[in-house]
Every structure is written in structure tokens, then in C-alpha cells.
Amino acid sequence: MSDSVSIPQAQQSVGVRxxxxxxxxxxxxxxxxxDFEVQRGEVFVLMGPSGSGKSVLxxxxxxxxxxxxxxxxxxxxxxxxxxxxxxxxxxxxxxSGALLNSLNVLENVGLYLTEHRLKKPEEIxxxxxxxxxxxxxxxxxxxxxxxxxxxxxxxVAIARALVIEPQLILYDEPTSELDPLSxxxxxxxILNLKKRIHVTSIVVTHDRDLAFGIADxxxxxxxxxxxxxxxxxxxxxxxxxxxxxxxxxxxxxxxQHEQP
Amino acid sequence: MFQNVGxxxxxxxxxxxxLPQVFRQRQKVYDQLFEIGNASLLMACILSLFIGGxxxxxxxxxxxxxxxxxxxxxxxxxxxxxxxxxxxxAVLIAGxxxxxxxxxxxxxxxxxxxxALRTMNINPIYYLVLPRIVAITISLPILxxxxxxxxxxxxxxxxxxxxxxxxxxxxxxxxxxxxxxLGDVINGLVKxxxxxxxxxTVCCHQGLITMGGPRGIGRSVTKAVVNSIVLILIxxxxxxxxxxxxxx
Numbered sequence: 001m002s003d004s005v006s007i008p009q010a011q012q013s014v015g016v017r018x019x020x021x022x023x024x025x026x027x028x029x030x031x032x033x034x035d036f037e038v039q040r041g042e043v044f045v046l047m048g049p050s051g052s053g054k055s056v057l058x059x060x061x062x063x064x065x066x067x068x069x070x071x072x073x074x075x076x077x078x079x080x081x082x083x084x085x086x087x088x089x090x091x092x093x094x095x096s097g098a099l100l101n102s103l104n105v106l107e108n109v110g111l112y113l114t115e116h117r118l119k120k121p122e123e124i125x126x127x128x129x130x131x132x133x134x135x136x137x138x139x140x141x142x143x144x145x146x147x148x149x150x151x152x153x154x155x156v157a158i159a160r161a162l163v164i165e166p167q168l169i170l171y172d173e174p175t176s177e178l179d180p181l182s183x184x185x186x187x188x189x190i191l192n193l194k195k196r197i198h199v200t201s202i203v204v205t206h207d208r209d210l211a212f213g214i215a216d217x218x219x220x221x222x223x224x225x226x227x228x229x230x231x232x233x234x235x236x237x238x239x240x241x242x243x244x245x246x247x248x249x250x251x252x253x254x255x256q257h258e259q260p
Numbered sequence: 261m262f263q264n265v266g267x268x269x270x271x272x273x274x275x276x277x278x279l280p281q282v283f284r285q286r287q288k289v290y291d292q293l294f295e296i297g298n299a300s301l302l303m304a305c306i307l308s309l310f311i312g313g314x315x316x317x318x319x320x321x322x323x324x325x326x327x328x329x330x331x332x333x334x335x336x337x338x339x340x341x342x343x344x345x346x347x348x349x350a351v352l353i354a355g356x357x358x359x360x361x362x363x364x365x366x367x368x369x370x371x372x373x374x375x376a377l378r379t380m381n382i383n384p385i386y387y388l389v390l391p392r393i394v395a396i397t398i399s400l401p402i403l404x405x406x407x408x409x410x411x412x413x414x415x416x417x418x419x420x421x422x423x424x425x426x427x428x429x430x431x432x433x434x435x436x437x438x439x440x441x442l443g444d445v446i447n448g449l450v451k452x453x454x455x456x457x458x459x460x461t462v463c464c465h466q467g468l469i470t471m472g473g474p475r476g477i478g479r480s481v482t483k484a485v486v487n488s489i490v491l492i493l494i495x496x497x498x499x500x501x502x503x504x505x506x507x508x
Contacts (some may be wrong), residue, residue: 021444059375062379064375064378064379078465086381090379091379091380092375092376092379094372094376095372096371096372097373098371098372098373098376099373099376100368100373100376100377101373111382112380112382115380115382116382117284160380164380204408223337236312
């Protein structure tokens, strides 16, 4: 990753408050009254086993799906209030990267600026290259997403999110399907963004190493509920049996673990 | 079913509302036009050559037996430009281009590319649906025009070469010119434009509501093509009635 590139700290990070959020699919509750608050500039990790409702919660926060009940407040303003989602710049880094296959990497990164005609084409190219350089990806700018490794796709997706100059970045399983080395790189990128542009981050993951490495605070989710919220040490010390099992689950061929 | 019809109407209405944006999306419209023309022109010409030929083959000997062989030009000309070219080209495009549209949008939906657009405040209707519906609405009538000309040629060729019909190329086209009017060709082009809107709307809608991975994409493609063809054939009757009313 290039450290010589300077990214201006123009954006001001935002705080988020989730109040009594509930969501059901076909009568099956997926979120059962979620409450928490994320401070400005904080890296907040939502950790829990698969199917605990973490990704659904992210979709609600960015407005991709409506909640059945409850509210999401950004800087104290409900996202359902007209104009609020346009007022704040939110970005979501998808689990798969979700890069458009019909565009090359450079076009993907500059897509937001191109489609909204916010800059001249040459300026968009300059900004997109700058963001790619920030993530050490300048040499892949002309490639198609299909030619990239999983780790590269996720870093390109982060570069695409940075173009928006986000005040809040949401990451959906940023290290899933990645080898441990690529996962470390992604974790470092998240911390770098915190250090350099002080953006608020909400990271959804079931990767314990990533969560403990990057989190200011962790919320432990299980079956649509939050079991505990705390710092890394507080979560490690937590005696809740499900949290304890989740944090200490290791593969042992001679012993069968119960699913947390 | 009624929910789907309602959603398609809403999609079409939103696309119509987005029409002022089409100039901004012109590059995507050109790309789609190239895609449709490049993929379908040769196939359209081959198909219509044989359609023209088979009509001449089926009707020519019967007319010739009754001393009406000179009328074959008009019969082939009218049936191709008013009915067969628009319907057959619409069916071909539904299978060739409509399926590709559904598959592309369906995979974008399944792999969260459409969600990614929405998080960037990019309206998928402006970005994905509008260029496709505009391009297909422009290109299908052009393809139909080619199909009409090639179909006439195919009919004339069979009329000349088949010994049971045995008329000259000249007499075939003299009769065709006497019977077929410009309005008949326009009739076919209007039909094809309506069919194009139907194919575009049905296929884009089906792509946008795709769920469930590669299997879901396959299901959506089948549904889109079948629904398009059924709608084309049903609409064909009502459009014919409507256009006949205007001909009077």
C-alpha cells in the first residue's frame, strides 16, 4: 500500500443510533429489537455466527430494506426523514465486492462521480487513480473485476466507497472467502481509514481475529438479538455461554462442538 | 400474476418518466443497439428469407391451379409486412436479446451489483432499464424492415424457381407493388415497436426481481422469454384489430 498518497480529511464522520429495530421475513423474525449507538470515528464490529441477522441490519442502516419497526438515526436524524440519506454520505462494502462486471476497475471506482456528473472526466480519472493508489491497486486499474482475486475485489470496493468521501462506511463480511494474509491486509485497510480519514465504520463479521484486531467496540449478535456490547477485553471476558462457545470454538477432530 | 403485471406497468411508467435522461445515457443506448443489431441481423435475414419462401411455396401452387399465380406477390408481400415479419422478429428478439437482458440484470441482482448502484444513489431504472428499452424499441422496427425486404425477396425467389408457380421475378414484384401500400409497412413497424416495449419491460422486470443464485437466473430467463412470447401473440390480435380500425 502506498503511504505517499494523501487523502484529504474533508469529511466529518457521523454517529449512528439504532432504536428498537425489528425485521421479519415471511413471519420469521430476523431482527428482534436491536438497540445500539456508534460514536463518530469509531470502528464498531457486529460479530456473530452466520444467520444471526448482521447483514440484514447493515442493509437497514444503508436504506436498502425498510425495517418493520424501530428507527435508525444518523446524527440524531431519522433516515426516513426526507433528504437525510442525501445529506449524509454512506457507503457499503459488499461481501462479494459487488463490482460491476461490465466496467473495468477504474470505471467502477469512478462510477459514482461519473453518473452524478460531479467532476470532469479527467478529474474523475485522477481521483479514481488516487483512491486505487491509496489501497495499492494502481496497477490493476485497466483490468476487469473478473480478473481480480477476492482480496483485490474487496479493496477495489473499498476504493469505490472512498470516492464518495463517506462519513460512514459499512463493511459486510470483509474477510469472508479470503486467505489469512489477504484478511490481514483488509483489516489493516480498515484501521488505516480510521487513522487517516477518521471515518466511522460498522463492520459485520464472524471472523474473531479481524474483530479483535480492529474493533473499538464489539456487539455480539445471536438469532436477531444483541447479547452483549463492549470493548474487545470486555467481550473476551464475557461469561455468556453462547459468546463463550463462539469465541472458543476451534476445530478438534476428536471432539464435536455444539453449534453456538 | 396480477402483482407481476402491476410491477411491470410501474416499471414501464418509471422508464417513460426517465426518458428525458436518455441523452445522458446515449453511450449505453449505442452499446445496446450494437449488441442487438450485431447479434440478430444475420439471424433475422435468414429467418425471413425462409419465411417468405415457405409462404410462396404453400400458397403459390394453389393460386396457380386456379389461374391466380399473378396474385402471389401481393399475398406474400402483405402477410410478411403486416404479420409475419413483426411477430417472428419479436419472437426471435425475445429469445435472443430478451433472454440476455434478463440473464444480465438477474445476475447483477443476485450478485448485489444493483444494490451497489442503489447505495451510490444511482437509479437502476436510469442506468440499466432505460437504455435497454430505448435500444430495443429503436432496433426491432429496423430489424423488421430488413426482414420485410428479405422476406419479399425469399418469396419472389421461390415463386420464380418453383415450377408449379412459374412466374417471373418482375410479375411477382409488380403485383406486390400493386397490393402493398406504405401504410401496410408502417402497420408492421408500429406493431414491432409495441412488441419491443413489451419484450424490454417483461425481460428487464424479470431480471430485476431475480432471486436465488444461478438457478434463479435460469428460472427468470425461461419465465421472461415465455411471458414475452405469450404477451406478443395476445397483443398481436388486439393490435391488429386496432390498426384495422385506423385503416378504415
